[in-house]
Amino acid sequence: MDSMTEWIWRQIGAALPPDWECLQFSRDPEAGRCAFADRYRYRFELNWRRSKGEPDFDRMMKDYEGSLAAEWQGIRRIKCRGWPGLTGRRGDEVVSRFGRWQPEIELLVEIVFIHPERRDEGLEARILGTVRAVPPEADGFQRWRAFGMDLRVPQDFTLGEAVVEPARVGLRFDGRKKPDRWIFRRYGMVDSWLKTSVRDWLESQTGEPVRHVRCQSGKGGTGNADRLEGQWRPRGLLLPRGAYAAAAWLDRRDGRLYHAICITGKKNRRFHPAHGADDVLKSCPGFLVVPEENAS
Amino acid sequence: MLQAVLLPNRAARVVREDPDGSLTLAVPTRKPSVLRGLGAWLVRPPRERLTLLDSLGASVWKACDGRRPVEALVMEFARRHRLSFHESRVSVTGYVSSLLRRGVLAVAVEADR
Numbered sequence: 001m002d003s004m005t006e007w008i009w010r011q012i013g014a015a016l017p018p019d020w021e022c023l024q025f026s027r028d029p030e031a032g033r034c035a036f037a038d039r040y041r042y043r044f045e046l047n048w049r050r051s052k053g054e055p056d057f058d059r060m061m062k063d064y065e066g067s068l069a070a071e072w073q074g075i076r077r078i079k080c081r082g083w084p085g086l087t088g089r090r091g092d093e094v095v096s097r098f099g100r101w102q103p104e105i106e107l108l109v110e111i112v113f114i115h116p117e118r119r120d121e122g123l124e125a126r127i128l129g130t131v132r133a134v135p136p137e138a139d140g141f142q143r144w145r146a147f148g149m150d151l152r153v154p155q156d157f158t159l160g161e162a163v164v165e166p167a168r169v170g171l172r173f174d175g176r177k178k179p180d181r182w183i184f185r186r187y188g189m190v191d192s193w194l195k196t197s198v199r200d201w202l203e204s205q206t207g208e209p210v211r212h213v214r215c216q217s218g219k220g221g222t223g224n225a226d227r228l229e230g231q232w233r234p235r236g237l238l239l240p241r242g243a244y245a246a247a248a249w250l251d252r253r254d255g256r257l258y259h260a261i262c263i264t265g266k267k268n269r270r271f272h273p274a275h276g277a278d279d280v281l282k283s284c285p286g287f288l289v290v291p292e293e294n295a296s
Numbered sequence: 297m298l299q300a301v302l303l304p305n306r307a308a309r310v311v312r313e314d315p316d317g318s319l320t321l322a323v324p325t326r327k328p329s330v331l332r333g334l335g336a337w338l339v340r341p342p343r344e345r346l347t348l349l350d351s352l353g354a355s356v357w358k359a360c361d362g363r364r365p366v367e368a369l370v371m372e373f374a375r376r377h378r379l380s381f382h383e384s385r386v387s388v389t390g391y392v393s394s395l396l397r398r399g400v401l402a403v404a405v406e407a408d409r
Contacts, residue, residue: 021382039381166383189377192352255378291371291381 004126005286008134008145009034010048011105015130018289020044022146027159041093044127045112054101055108057084064097080121081128083111087119094119102133140271141280144171148186148256148287152280154271157182179232179242180268184281185259190250194257199226202248205259209234210244225249227276232263240265247278254285297389298370301404303362308400317351323399347398356391362404366392 004015007022010029016036020043026032031049035042061077064086069075072088072095079085085098094115101108111131113124136142136155144151144159147169160174160181167188174181194201199215206213206228213230225247232242242265250257260277273279305323312320322344349357355376359369366389374384395401 019381021380023382037382166387167377167379188379188383192377287380288378289380290378291374291384 003286004130005284006130006145007034007046008143009046010107011134011136011142012046012048012102012107012109013130013132013134013145014046014111014127016044016127018286022164025146025162025164027162029158041114041116043114045110045114046131047110047112049108049110050106051101051108052106054103057099057101060099061086080124083128083131085111092117096124098124098128100131104133104135107133145284147171148254148284149184149258150282150284151184151260153182154180154268175265175268177265177267178240179234179263179265181261181263182280183259183261183263186283187257187259188255190255190257197226198248198250198257201257202226202228202246202259205248205261206230206244206246225276225278227278229276242266243269243272245273245277247276247281249278249283251283251285254283254288256283256285256288258283298365298367298385300366301362301364302360302366302369302392302396302401303404304357304360305399305402311346313354317354319349319354319357321347321349321357321400323347345398347395347400349400353391353395356388357395357400360392360401 003018005018006013006015009025010032020036020038022034023037024033024035026034033045033047036044061084065075068086068088072090075086075088078087078096080098083098083100085096087094087096096113096119098111099108109131111128134143140155141152142155144153147164149169149171153173154175157173157175157180159171161170161172163170170183170185172181172183199217203213203215209232210230211233213228215226215228217224217226226249228246230244232244242263244263246261248257248259258281260281262273262277262280264272308321308323310319311322325342325345327341356369356373359372370381370384370388373379373388374381392401396403
């Protein structure tokens with residue numbers, strides 16, 4: 001476990017061991033969680049809940065202690081890297097829970113570690129030292145880094161859809177007004193299904209609403225990206241129009257095909273990527289950890 | 297599931313093997329009790345059920361050799377297709393479950409159990 005992989009979700013960042021994969025996630029910005037597992041069990045949870053002010057941690061701890069006493073053995077209070085928490089044994093594993101209020105993003109963040117057999121304090125300290133708030137940037141973009149993609153979307157966009165399947169990830173962010181919609185996808189096993197050039201594939205992904213399509217190839221993102229621009233003009237008098245930009249590229253480092261689509265209306269024109277949709281998406285080959293030959 | 301050892305159903309036979317790696321397998325079917333006796337004269341169910349595996353599926357089926365556990369198959373599939381462990385686990389376990397339901401694969405059980 002030499003390097004760590006950075007994960008940013010719902011404006012919360014953490015660096016985690018690269019072989020911990022996110023198997024559960026929530027889209028709800030108010031309250032939710034992401035759960036990560038190694039090969040055999042869940043190891044880490046990132047929970048959040050919106051809270052305008054700092055909660056009474058001492059009271060929360062007492063309540064927690066009371067409710068967990070029946071489940072956990074040897075429950076006790078701990079503190080790590082400034083995070084107050086509780087630890088105790090639950091069957092064949094040791095669980096540690098830490099909580100902190102992040103004022104920049106007004107979220108109550110709870111971190112849960114699940115250790116097989118015994119508590120690994122070094123690992124807890126190493127990870128808790130990286131958990132932080134990632135507020136929107138000065139230029140109005142919020143950053144997400146998940147499932148092999150590092151992306152930036154306007155700060156008022158919300159995660160409208162997330163599809164995570166083997167070798168196929170798709171995240172869709174919706175703006176407050178139509179047609180604002182940015183979509184990011186990452187595909188694996190490309191040799192098995194991509195039988196055309198990336199450029200032809202990219203063109204095939206545009207639907208009827210995209211008119212006046214212009215294609216170009218060139219350097220972008222992390223390699224040679226194929227780009228496409230056009231006008232978003234869905235059929236229908238009242239349907240709002242906008243600008244369409246898409247980019248796709250094959251990253252040789254992880255063999256994945258990355259695809260970004262930005263549909264931006266007039267109101268959000270300042271956010272529309274000026275140099276192609278690959279401006280707002282980066283591939284993250286560090287996310288892919290293929291099992292070693294001699295791993296047991 | 298990861299510790300299970302799978303092997304091809306001995307009764308299954310390869311009907312066709314295409315150059316692209318896909319396989320057609322035939323598995324004998326069991327005649328339902330209602331179709332025995334007089335019913336057998338009226339309805340004749342097929343003696344075999346065909347299962348078509350694409351090249352990816354065929355490679356998984358061939359890897360089920362009765363020696364290696366599913367976890368080893370998952371790791372091999374991940375290495376071959378540059379997938380993470382859980383991506384491969386979901387793909388392989390889902391696929392072998394469907395092959396088990398179709399009777400193309402069987403779970404190996406040690407004789408001394």
